[in-house]
Amino acid sequence: MAISxxxxxxKAKVGSVIPTASMxxxxxxxxxxxxxxxxxxxxxxxxxxxxxxxxxxxxEMRRHIAHVWIDKSGAIMIDDKVLxxxxxxxxxHARVLADRRLIVSIKADGDAQFGLLSDLLQELRRVxxxxxxxxxxxxxxxx
Amino acid sequence: MADIAFLLIAFFLVTTTMYQDKGIQLQLPPVAETKxxxxxxxxxxxxxxxxxxxFLEDGDLRRVQLDQLRSEVERRLKENEKLIIxxxxxxxxxYRTFVDVLDELKLAGATRISxxxxxx
Numbered sequence: 001m002a003i004s005x006x007x008x009x010x011k012a013k014v015g016s017v018i019p020t021a022s023m024x025x026x027x028x029x030x031x032x033x034x035x036x037x038x039x040x041x042x043x044x045x046x047x048x049x050x051x052x053x054x055x056x057x058x059x060e061m062r063r064h065i066a067h068v069w070i071d072k073s074g075a076i077m078i079d080d081k082v083l084x085x086x087x088x089x090x091x092x093h094a095r096v097l098a099d100r101r102l103i104v105s106i107k108a109d110g111d112a113q114f115g116l117l118s119d120l121l122q123e124l125r126r127v128x129x130x131x132x133x134x135x136x137x138x139x140x141x142x143x
Numbered sequence: 144m145a146d147i148a149f150l151l152i153a154f155f156l157v158t159t160t161m162y163q164d165k166g167i168q169l170q171l172p173p174v175a176e177t178k179x180x181x182x183x184x185x186x187x188x189x190x191x192x193x194x195x196x197x198f199l200e201d202g203d204l205r206r207v208q209l210d211q212l213r214s215e216v217e218r219r220l221k222e223n224e225k226l227i228i229x230x231x232x233x234x235x236x237x238y239r240t241f242v243d244v245l246d247e248l249k250l251a252g253a254t255r256i257s258x259x260x261x262x263x
Contacts, residue, residue, distance in 0.1 A: 020145075023145050024144050024145045024148060027145055027148035027149055027152060028148050030152050031148050031151050031152050031155065034152060034155030034156060034159055035151075035155055037159060038155050038158055038159045051238065051239040051242040051243065052242075053166070053167055053242055053243070053245075053246035054246055054250060055167065055246055055249040055250045056165045056166055056167055056246075057165065057166070057167070057168045058163050058164070058165045059163065059164045059165065059166075059168075062163070062164070065164060070238075105164050105166065106166075108238050109238065110237065110238055110239035110242070111237055111238070111239065112237070112238040113234060113235055113236070113237065113238065114190070114232045114233070114234060114235070114236040114237065114238055114240075114241050114261070115233075115234025115235065115236075115261060117238055117241065118232070118234070118258070118260060118261055121171060121258065122260060124171060125171050125172070125173065125174050126174055128173065129171075130170055130171040130172070130173065131168075131170060131171075132168070132169045132170075132171055133164065133166040133167065133168050133169070134166045134167045134169065134242055134245070135164060135165070135166040136165070136166045136167060136242060136246075138165070139246075
């Protein structure tokens with residue numbers, strides 16, 4: 001134990017510098033990413049208890065979705081306006097003409113009656129909004 | 144410069160919603176399109192107003208539970224791959240049951256699903 005401790009001590013001091021030259025680049029990259037991926041939630045809709053399902057698909061094209069809410073009592077709502085069934089057809093017809101790739105996402109309450117849904121589907125067929133998505137929650141324990 | 148960029152980043156971070164719409168996709172047929180289907184290629188699934196599910200076979204209804212539906216449909220699809228499944232629900236049936244059945248049909252691998260219009 002004759003080795004003195006001073007043998008291992010270093011005198012050289014290394015200054016630490018975080019390079020900030022690319023900081024702006026990185027931040028702009030992130031900025032562009034978030035700008036592109038942001039879609040503003042325009043409509044809140046009405047609170048519904050969506051049914052659950054296992055075999056669900058994601059809608060990739062978020063800009064081509066028309067949301068239709070249907071609550072328990074059978075009220076239909078598009079873009080925060082309560083509409084009657086024949087008005088729904090008119091509104092969606094205009095939307096379909098503006099955007100051929102439109103997907104109608106039906107957010108209906110699980111306790112809603114199928115009859116109304118069926119009427120809505122017939123209306124959608126009539127105005128040629130043929131791509132439909134029945135919005136559901138992922139079933140727990142599924143997959 | 145970087146400050147402004149970070150400010151904007153913070154703004155977009157907060158406003159971005161990563162929520163993605165998901166659900167069961169279905170392509171509806173156009174109104175003009177009515178196809179005649181052979182009886183042997185058709186399998187009718189009915190839902191009544193008490194949310195009970197049944198197969199319509201040879202003119203009579205045979206009840207089936209939701210958890211058996213998938214294997215039943217799978218078996219039928221294996222026998223006849225051109226099978227079209229016609230889903231018919233009464234108006235008073237609940238949407239939840241309809242989605243459950245549709246989900247089971249999709250899980251069973253059925254691609255040709257037709258939704259029949261209920262009687263008034």
